Amino acid sequence: MTPSPQVFLRETAATLRDPRAMARRIIAVDMALRDRWLLLLLVAVVSTVTGYLSFVLNARLAWLDPSDSALAMPPFEMAVSQALVMVIMVFAIDIFGRAMRGRGRLEDAILLVSWVQAILVGLQVVQIVLGLVFPLLGGLVGFAGIFLLFWLLTQFIAEMHGFRSAWAVFFVMLVATMAIATVLRMIFSVLGWNMMGMI
Secondary structure (H helix, E strand, O other): OOOOHHHHHHHHHHHHHOHHHHHHHHHOOOOOHHHHHHHHHHHHHHHHHHHHHHHHHHHHHOOOOOOOOOOOOOHHHHHHHHHHHHHHHHHHHHHHHHHOOOOOOHHHHHHHHHHHHHHHHHHHHHHHHHHHHOHHHHHHHHHHHHHHHHHHHHHHHHHHHOOOOHHHHHHHHHHHHHHHHHHHHHHHHHHOOOHHHOO
């Protein structure tokens, strides 16, 4: 299948209609482990570009200086941070899933996280376009992205590990998210980085 905007939109729509079915399709993909990590890295880079553009746009709409170091980290640090967040998320999904006697594989978590982030990148492009015309709608799309992240991850994790209850996965994911956020704050504090540039 040749990658294209049309294919991306079609697969995104299929994901929103039935996220568990899409998770099964993704899990069935035959791809080398190295290529999976490279794909995740590529998505992280693209996510950084759209995230930084969104931040600059929102800052200017709020009459702020996007170069203010108190508001965001430099693009390179954003890219490293985005990749770090995604990698931690992959291992967290694998570790917490196995702790709950799940059957998923780390390899599958890499692709599932990459696809969720790719969808969020697409949503962020929509947010940027709307933000130029209707700033309020752009902000609402940003909030929708947070909801979409948790909803898709919940469904993907439940399917990946063979869990019946999506609610149990959701609550465990909330706990894991708080734990991950704490670890990231400690890491960024040591590095002297600001988390406000993150998406």
